[in-house]
Amino acid sequence: MKFVIRLVRLVFGLFLYALGIALTIQAHIGYAPWDIFHAGVAKLAGIQLGTASIAAGIVIVALTVLLGEKIGLGTILNMVLIGLFLNAILALDIIPLAFSVPAGIGMLVAGLFVIALASYFYIGSGFGAGPRDSLMIALRRLTKIPIGISRAVIEGTVLLAGWALGGLFGFGTVLSAIATGFCIELTFTLLRFDVTEVCHETLAETIQRFRK
Structure with missing residues (x-):
C-alpha cells in the first residue's frame, strides 16, 4: 500500500475514532474509562475534552518511550488528531445529546461500532499502535502479566x-x-x-523513508 494512501487511511480512521467517542459522550449514560479520565482532567483544568485527551496522550507517549516501547507515526497522530477532531465535533454540536436512556444506549452502541470501524482503518494503515495501546503493550512486556489484565489495571486506574x-x-x-x-x-x-x-512501521523507519 502506497504511503499516501496509508496516511489518508490513518487520518480517516482517527476522524472516525473521534466521531465514535463523541457519540458515546453525547449518549450521556456514562463515559468509557479513558473518557472519564479526560473529562475529569478537562473539568479540573478548565480545558476542552479533546485538549485533555491530547495532554494525557503526550504524558503517555513520553512514559511509553521511557519504558522502551517503539512508537510510530500513528502513535503521534493518534495523540494529536483524535483530540483536535473531538474538539471540533463537539464545538460544532452536530451530535445532539440523547433525550432518553434508550436513545443513549443506541447512541453508545453506535459509537462503539464506529470506534471499531475506526480501529480497522487506523490499525490497518500500519503506522503503529495508539498511545494507550502502546502503554498496555509496554506494561505487558515488563510485567509478563496477560494483556487483558494489563489493560484492566490501566483502565481501572x-x-x-x-x-x-x-x-x-x-x-x-x-x-x-x-x-x-x-x-x-x-x-x-x-x-x-x-x-x-499488519506489519507496523516505526517512527524511525518512517523518518528513514524520507532520507532516502
Whole structure:
C-alpha cells in the first residue's frame, strides 16, 4: 500500500475514532474509562475534552518511550488528531445529546461500532499502535502479566482517577467495558481483518523513508 494512501487511511480512521467517542459522550449514560479520565482532567483544568485527551496522550507517549516501547507515526497522530477532531465535533454540536436512556444506549452502541470501524482503518494503515495501546503493550512486556489484565489495571486506574476528578460514571461505563471488545471482534470478522497480519512501521523507519 502506497504511503499516501496509508496516511489518508490513518487520518480517516482517527476522524472516525473521534466521531465514535463523541457519540458515546453525547449518549450521556456514562463515559468509557479513558473518557472519564479526560473529562475529569478537562473539568479540573478548565480545558476542552479533546485538549485533555491530547495532554494525557503526550504524558503517555513520553512514559511509553521511557519504558522502551517503539512508537510510530500513528502513535503521534493518534495523540494529536483524535483530540483536535473531538474538539471540533463537539464545538460544532452536530451530535445532539440523547433525550432518553434508550436513545443513549443506541447512541453508545453506535459509537462503539464506529470506534471499531475506526480501529480497522487506523490499525490497518500500519503506522503503529495508539498511545494507550502502546502503554498496555509496554506494561505487558515488563510485567509478563496477560494483556487483558494489563489493560484492566490501566483502565481501572484511570477510571477511578477520572471519577474522583468528576468524570461521568454510569451504566454506559459498564456497557462500554463489556461491549467494546465484542464490537471490535464482530467488525474485524465481518471485514475479514486480522490484526496479526499488519506489519507496523516505526517512527524511525518512517523518518528513514524520507532520507532516502
